[in-house]
Amino acid sequence: MDEPTEQLEVWCAGEDWCPITSTATLIGKKWHTVVLHRLLANGPLGFNALKEEVGGISSKVLSDVLEDLEAKRLVDREIVSEKPVRVEYSLTELGESLESVIQEMAAWGEEHLMPAADESRSIT
Amino acid sequence: MDEPTEQLEVWCAGEDWCPITSTATLIGKKWHTVVLHRLLANGPLGFNALKEEVGGISSKVLSDVLEDLEAKRLVDREIVSEKPVRVEYSLTELGESLESVIQEMAAWGEEHLMPAADESRSIT
DNA sequence: ATATGTGGTTACCTCTCGTAACCCAGTTAC
DNA sequence: GTAACTGGGTTACGAGAGGTAACCACATAT
Numbered sequence: 001m002d003e004p005t006e007q008l009e010v011w012c013a014g015e016d017w018c019p020i021t022s023t024a025t026l027i028g029k030k031w032h033t034v035v036l037h038r039l040l041a042n043g044p045l046g047f048n049a050l051k052e053e054v055g056g057i058s059s060k061v062l063s064d065v066l067e068d069l070e071a072k073r074l075v076d077r078e079i080v081s082e083k084p085v086r087v088e089y090s091l092t093e094l095g096e097s098l099e100s101v102i103q104e105m106a107a108w109g110e111e112h113l114m115p116a117a118d119e120s121r122s123i124t
Numbered sequence: 125m126d127e128p129t130e131q132l133e134v135w136c137a138g139e140d141w142c143p144i145t146s147t148a149t150l151i152g153k154k155w156h157t158v159v160l161h162r163l164l165a166n167g168p169l170g171f172n173a174l175k176e177e178v179g180g181i182s183s184k185v186l187s188d189v190l191e192d193l194e195a196k197r198l199v200d201r202e203i204v205s206e207k208p209v210r211v212e213y214s215l216t217e218l219g220e221s222l223e224s225v226i227q228e229m230a231a232w233g234e235e236h237l238m239p240a241a242d243e244s245r246s247i248t
Numbered sequence: 249a250t251a252t253g254t255g256g257t258t259a260c261c262t263c264t265c266g267t268a269a270c271c272c273a274g275t276t277a278c
Numbered sequence: 279g280t281a282a283c284t285g286g287g288t289t290a291c292g293a294g295a296g297g298t299a300a301c302c303a304c305a306t307a308t
Contacts, residue, residue: 019233
């Protein structure tokens with residue numbers, strides 16, 4: 001394994017503010033990350049479409065997560081039509097700026113967590 | 125807003141396995157990420173030293189988090205000395221491989237969540 | 249009227265997170 | 279000795295996030 005040439009700057013620990021703690025407090029939750037990823041990849045989505053995309057999430061939890069992400073200005077909720085109530089969820093600019101983080105997570109997951117399909121890089 | 129030139133590959137949604145969901149299930153927790161970051165940045169640490177570095181975490185939660193991270197093969201627990209019980213926590217290779225993810229999170233946090241304290245590197 | 253689809257809410261329960269207190273071993277201090 | 283301190287936790291308890299199942303309101307289709 002190769003040692004990284006660049007070190008993380010650590011002005012976090014005893015100090016008053018820390019980027020990792022802040023970021024982890026924002027998106028350090030299982031479903032938040034997944035919801036952001038789906039919105040990032042599949043553009044604006046309605047509630048049920050998003051629920052389908054995420055997979056394995058209940059209406060209640062998705063509702064909670066969306067409410068939280070909206071409060072944190074990462075997701076935008078837009079009512080498109082009133083008669084048959086139609087809502088679209090999309091990322092704000094701040095939400096879209098998380099793309100690099102989400103991509104890193106996806107790439108890492110593919111490399112290190114891939115199930116038995118590909119054994120060429122398995123570390124068991 | 126600018127469209128990203130590279131798209132995320134989405135073979136996640138309806139499928140059986142998804143790298144984001146897997147990764148989020150592993151490290152999608154507030155303290156897990158912070159603990160990994162501190163171990164990454166400050167090398168092997170004892171329990172109380174790590175607690176100090178993380179800041180704001182209780183013994184119980186840190187204990188739980190370390191136990192979980194150890195079970196997930198991201199953190200290594202080594203008893204260094206027996207006389208006065210001395211323990212060192214460090215990252216496994218798998219844990220160290222998360223550096224890119226953690227770094228992205230730190231970088232994003234610095235760019236987008238920085239409070240008003242230091243404006244020399246602020247982009248707001 | 250019944251069924252389907254969209255966008256949720258409500259009740260309830262568990263699992264994680266968090267606080268405060270306490271325990272055990274060993275080492276110095278008196 | 280006993281007390282106090284350090285290192286590494288555990289226990290009891292409670293708040294909060296995450297999860298399940300059922301249900302609601304509205305609209306269109308049959």
